[in-house]
Amino acid sequence: DIQMTQSPSSLSASVGDRVTITCRASQSISSYLNWYQQKPGKAPKLLIYVATLLQTGVPSRFSGSGSGTDFTLTISSLQPEDFATYFCQQSYRTPLTFGGGTKVEIK
Amino acid sequence: QVQLVESGGGVVQSGRSLKLSCGGSGFTFTTYGMHWVRQAPGKGLEWVAAISFDGSNTYYADSVKGRFTISRDNSKNTLYLQMNSLRAEDTAVYYCGKDRHTVTTVEYWGQGTLVTVSS
Numbered sequence: 001d002i003q004m005t006q007s008p009s010s011l012s013a014s015v016g017d018r019v020t021i022t023c024r025a026s027q028s029i030s031s032y033l034n035w036y037q038q039k040p041g042k043a044p045k046l047l048i049y050v051a052t053l054l055q056t057g058v059p060s061r062f063s064g065s066g067s068g069t070d071f072t073l074t075i076s077s078l079q080p081e082d083f084a085t086y087f088c089q090q091s092y093r094t095p096l097t098f099g100g101g102t103k104v105e106i107k
Numbered sequence: 108q109v110q111l112v113e114s115g116g117g118v119v120q121s122g123r124s125l126k127l128s129c130g131g132s133g134f135t136f137t138t139y140g141m142h143w144v145r146q147a148p149g150k151g152l153e154w155v156a157a158i159s160f161d162g163s164n165t166y167y168a169d170s171v172k173g174r175f176t177i178s179r180d181n182s183k184n185t186l187y188l189q190m191n192s193l194r195a196e197d198t199a200v201y202y203c204g205k206d207r208h209t210v211t212t213v214e215y216w217g218q219g220t221l222v223t224v225s226s
Contacts, residue, residue: 001169017136025117033163034212043202043216044144044152087152091211096142099208 002026002090006099012107019075020101023088028068032092035064035073038101039084048073049091078104109133109215111203116220119193128204129186129217136184137161140206141187142213143177145199145222155201156188157210166210171197193224 003026013019023033031051036044046055048064051071061076075082083106088099115127123188127143143155156177157166176189186203188205204213 032211036213038152043218045216046212046214049207049212076195089152089154089203091213094157094210095168096157096211098152098154101151 004099010103014107017078021073023071025069029090029092031067034089036087065092092104111217112205113217116222118223121226124191127188129226131184140210141186142201142204147199
């Protein structure tokens with residue numbers, strides 16, 4: 001199975017900050033990487049698919065980059081509604097696997 | 108708009124069975140792959156199973172292979188997860204998901220249904 005490792009596991013940031021979350025795959029997955037956002041008590045929401053493509057309706061302050069084994073989710077200017085947990089997921093092959101999550105908290 | 112509504116969760120004893128259902132609306136159900144993804148209390152996401160648009164192909168996590176069965180009834184726009192030989196570690200919120208196309212990306216998620224396995 002492909003292992004996905006996210007870092008950091010948590011971070012504290014202020015509104016307006018630029019935030020970067022990284023995800024590393026245990027083998028090359030080309031660009032088959034998705035990012036999800038989850039708020040407490042809610043279902044996850046797809047933000048970015050195929051590493052860089054923004055899901056419809058997702059604000060442009062979210063962006064994704066990377067290929068191969070190393071990927072990044074960037075929030076260019078953190079907004080109050082962005083405080084949540086973020087998960088990466090490889091879509092290269094089944095079993096689909098998720099990273100452990102990064103909790104973005106208010107500083 | 109896409110809606111996915113899970114049902115069938117509850118408290119069940121270890122070793123017993125439970126069947127989850129997920130009704131889909133707001134999209135052409137017969138065209139998309141579907142998923143089950145679970146989340147144990149306070150933990151991360153774990154993909155459980157997926158099924159192709161026509162039910163001809165199914166995929167499972169190793170942790171549930173041989174115990175869980177994913178299926179769909181396209182005439183009823185409904186996805187199922189039959190869970191047998193349940194264990195305490197199967198306790199989780201189970202989410203139903205619609206794929207973007209095949210079986211790689213969960214584009215839309217239901218609200219989830221809680222399964223608690225008691226020993």
